[in-house]
Amino acid sequence: MILITDGGSTKCDWIAIAKDGTQAVEKIRTKGLNPAIIEEKKLKKIVRKSEELMALANEITHVFFYGAGCGTQKPRLLLKSVLETYFPKALVEVREDTFAAVRACINSNNEAAVVCILGTGSNCSYFDGKDLHQRVDSLGFLLMDDASGNYFGKQLIRDYYFNKMPETIKLAFEHKHNLEADFIKHNLYKQPNASAYLADHAEFMFLNKDSEYIREVIKKGIRLFTENMILQFKDELDKGTIVHFAGSIAYFAQDEIKEIAAEYGFKVGNFVRRPIDGLVEYHVKSL
Secondary structure, eight states, rough: EEEEEOOOSEEEEEEETTTTBBOEEEEEEEEEEOTTOOOOOHHHHHHHHHHHHHGGGGOOOOEEETTTSSHHHHHHHHHHHHHHHHOTEEEEEEEHHHHHHHHHOSSSOOOOOOEEEEEEEEEEEEEOOSSSSOOSSSOOOOOOOOOSSHHHHHHHHHHHHHHOOOOHHHHHHHHSOOOOOHHHHHHHHHSHHHHHHHHHHHHHHHOOTSSHHHHHHHHHHHHHHHHHHHGHHHHHHHHOOOEESSSHHHHHTTTHHHHHHHHHHEOOOOOOOOOHHHHHHHHHHOO
16 A cells, blocks of 8 residues: 655645555645655654544555645755654655655656645745756745745735735735734744644635735735746747646735746646546556
């Protein structure tokens, strides 16, 4: 039995596939397992706490984990070690979440494409048909992650406090979230996974897209992501390379992304809300 995981900073989706290619159990969901921002003790606790995962532990022969925070060696090896602890009979492969997005988005295994992730965090890579290429190292949500959930959550909270929101949107935002200063600071500076806390506020945008203010917030973020991330592959884009998008933010901001793509002159391909679905298809073919 193989275990395929789409791991974000907010949540992880786990799917167990039997040898005949069928899904063995219902999809399992746990909290996020980003090894770049979560310490080893907490990572182990999250895995161990899942009764569904522990029930499968000795039946799993392969674990394919694609996750946020797995783009550099140290956190990738940390998470690999944690997973090997709880799946002792399994060969464990840990890859960055961008690779999951590639396998989920592209139309054929050797298709060259620029693949973007806009979820809790954000990233952008070029896939040449075989290997991934990144020209900007991610420094995490404090300095990067343009157009991600945590980016938009931060922008909304800032606009609320700087009185840049229209009054009707401000009232709706107050109704949706606890915006007391002490509560916000406690979650940002004294609780783990501040990026997921910020990203939780981004859903508000897509519930209020009839507002011109909200649409402009979304487009501003997409423009920033385009200029800093997508256009690093301008040479490839000029040759007609298509740009695919994965993640919930991208999925719900399709109209704005297409508008910005027209402004900057690049071609938009597929939008995949949950890369896990494409990963299952990919690995079933490989069984």
